[in-house]
Amino acid sequence: xxxxxxxxxxxxxxxxxxxxxxxxxxxxxxxxxxxxxxxxxxxxxxxxxxxxxxxxxxxxxxxxxxxxxxxxxxxxxxxxxxxxxxxxxxxxxxxxxxxxxxxxxxxxxxxxxxxxxxxxxxxxxxxxxxxxxxxxxxxxxxxxxxxxxxxxxxxxxxxxxxxxxxxxxxxxxxxxxxxxxxxxxxxxxxxxxxxxxxxxxxxxxxxxxxxxxxxxxxxxxxxxxxxxxxxxxxxxxxxxxxxxxxxxxxxxxxxxxxxxxxxxxxxxxxxxxxxxxxxxxxxxxxxxxxxxxxxxxxxxxxxxxxxxxxxxxxxxxxxxxxxxxxxxxxxxxxxxxxxxxxxxxxxxxxxxxxxxxxxxxxxxxxxxxxxxxxxxxxx
Numbered sequence: 001x002x003x004x005x006x007x008x009x010x011x012x013x014x015x016x017x018x019x020x021x022x023x024x025x026x027x028x029x030x031x032x033x034x035x036x037x038x039x040x041x042x043x044x045x046x047x048x049x050x051x052x053x054x055x056x057x058x059x060x061x062x063x064x065x066x067x068x069x070x071x072x073x074x075x076x077x078x079x080x081x082x083x084x085x086x087x088x089x090x091x092x093x094x095x096x097x098x099x100x101x102x103x104x105x106x107x108x109x110x111x112x113x114x115x116x117x118x119x120x121x122x123x124x125x126x127x128x129x130x131x132x133x134x135x136x137x138x139x140x141x142x143x144x145x146x147x148x149x150x151x152x153x154x155x156x157x158x159x160x161x162x163x164x165x166x167x168x169x170x171x172x173x174x175x176x177x178x179x180x181x182x183x184x185x186x187x188x189x190x191x192x193x194x195x196x197x198x199x200x201x202x203x204x205x206x207x208x209x210x211x212x213x214x215x216x217x218x219x220x221x222x223x224x225x226x227x228x229x230x231x232x233x234x235x236x237x238x239x240x241x242x243x244x245x246x247x248x249x250x251x252x253x254x255x256x257x258x259x260x261x262x263x264x265x266x267x268x269x270x271x272x273x274x275x276x277x278x279x280x281x282x283x284x285x286x287x288x289x290x291x292x293x294x295x296x297x298x299x300x301x302x303x304x305x306x307x308x309x310x311x312x313x314x315x316x317x318x319x320x321x322x323x324x325x326x327x328x329x330x331x332x333x334x335x336x337x338x339x340x341x342x343x344x345x346x347x348x349x350x351x352x353x354x355x356x357x358x359x360x361x362x363x364x365x366x367x368x369x370x371x372x373x374x375x376x377x378x379x
Contacts, residue, residue, distance in 0.1 A: 058099050059137045065108045066138030073140070073197050076244055077267055078305060078339075082332060082378065085111025085142060085342040087310070089349070095137055101345055101362050105372045111199070113142040113309070113342050118183065119151025126190035135196055142199040142246070142342065144309070147175065147214050147227075157182055168213035172203075176226035184231060188238035197242055201270055201309060202231060204248035207255050211351075221258040228261040246270040248309055251295040260302065269299050272310035273327075274344060278317030280353055285318035288327030296335055305339035312344035312359040321370050324361075328374035 072079060086109050090097040095112065102109050112134045117124050127143070134141045149171045154161040159179060161167060167174075174180065191198060206224045209217045214224070228247075235243055248270035249256055260266070273292040276283035287293075292308065299306055313323045331338060348356040361367045 059095070062099065062108055063136070063138035066110060069110050069138065069140070076140075076197055082338060083110045083140075083340040084375070085109045085113055085139070085340065086345050087113035087115070087342060089346040095133060097345075101343070104362050104368050105375060107372075107375055108138075110139055111142050111340060111342060112137075112139045113144060115144045115146065117146045117148045117151065118180075119148060120153040120156055121151060124151060126187045128190060131194060131198065135194070140197050140199065142201065142309070144201040144204055144248075146212070147171070147203050149174070149180075149213070152180075152183070168218050170219060170223065172214055172219040172223040172227040176223060176230045178230070181234065184234045185238060188235045188240045191235070191243060192238050192240035195242060197244055199244045199246050199268070199307075201246040201248050202228065204270070204309070205250040205253075205272070207253045207259050208250040209253070211250075221255060224259055225261045229265055232261070232265040244268065246307060246309065247304075248272070248307075251292060251299075256298055256302075263303065266302070266304060268307050268340070269302050269304045270307035270309035270340075271295070271299065272344075273308050273312075274310055274359070275313040275318075275323060276352070276357075277314040279314060279355075279357065287323065293335070296337075300337050306335070306337045307340035307342070308338060309340075309342055310344040311341050312346075312361075314357060314359065315364075320364075321366050324367060325370050325374065328371060329377065331374075332378055 084107060086098055086101055088097040088101060091112075091114075098109065098112055114127060114130055114134075116127050131141045131143075149161075149167045150164050152161055152167075157179070161179065162174070191200075203214050203224065205211055206214055206219075207216060207221075209215050232245065244267045245265060246268045247259075247261060247266045249259055251271045251273070271292065273288055275286050275288070275291060277285050296306075311327075313320050313327075331341070343361070344359050345361065346357070346359045349359060350356050361371060
């Protein structure tokens with residue numbers, strides 16, 4: 001949208017709002033009831049127009065700031081600098097929360113992460129609008145793609161599916177043998193049409209027996225490898241060569257070699273580094289070096305750039321400011337193969353505990369200053 005047109009729309013919206021306020025003052029008590037409701041609706045419309053204009057301006061400015069990334073997109077297997085990014089649980093309808101987070105940190109994120117589940121529901125299809133919004137803003141999408149199998153409607157598959165109650169048991173074998181190919185081909189075609197890079201983090205933490213149904217409590221390691229390679233083959237068939245494949249095991253559960261699909265089908269190694277502190281009986285206050293550092297040598301052995309795909313620390317059980325400072329101050333020197341780091345800015349995480357966990361940092365000024373200072377020192 002051209003600047004002149006934006007100004008005209010904003011002027012029109014403000015004029016309309018002013019006229020309505022004047023009308024309210026003039027008619028006084030007569031405005032109660034239907035007229036008052038109409039006024040409230042008009043006021044909301046004005047706010048929506050103003051916010052849309054502001055977001056579009058920030059999107060374009062942001063894209064200019066990330067212009068350097070265009071030349072780097074051709075060599076994302078070996079970036080020369082650490083690509084920062086974030087997931088924000090509030091960024092469902094717009095990227096405004098992401099913009100606010102990076103503004104507070106004094107940086108602009110080349111990567112924006114989102115989570116997408118498998119299934120037949122509309123919001124489980126390829127997230128076209130979100131991807132387009134991220135790309136328009138100048139960033140590259142990172143999609144954590146979760147193979148939940150129980151959300152599929154069996155009637156939509158030509159070969160049918162196993163009953164929901166047993167679908168997760170050896171579910172990766174069903175993926176590997178083509179049972180979900182209708183879904184995979186549709187998703188891959190949509191991804192290919194984007195024609196720009198997309199990081200795809202498929203079936204993350206597949207070696208963790210406690211978290212997700214695609215883990216070892218339901219599947220063999222070789223089944224994960226077979227499923228990964230089959231999914232990759234489907235994407236190749238659909239010419240979705242813009243996909244950058246991120247293999248993401250849980251660092252604490254090992255067996256990396258057994259779950260590794262192969263150098264020919266993996267572009268990046270991605271692992272989470274989340275300090276849960278003392279929120280649960282199974283957790284304690286661990287440093288970044290405890291969570292990530294002790295596995296760094298093993299992960300580096302695969303010869304791929306490393307992405308810290310979920311980075312965060314809770315405030316329960318220790319000094320969060322010191323945790324972030326120790327993790328970030330010397331990261332480029334201590335872990336030179338780390339080429340991407342994504343902040344896990346989830347305000348209501350209910351994936352591991354019944355009580356929602358708050359991983360956010362934007363509302364803690366001391367943490368923001370600590371992180372911003374560390375990021376600035378990298379330059």
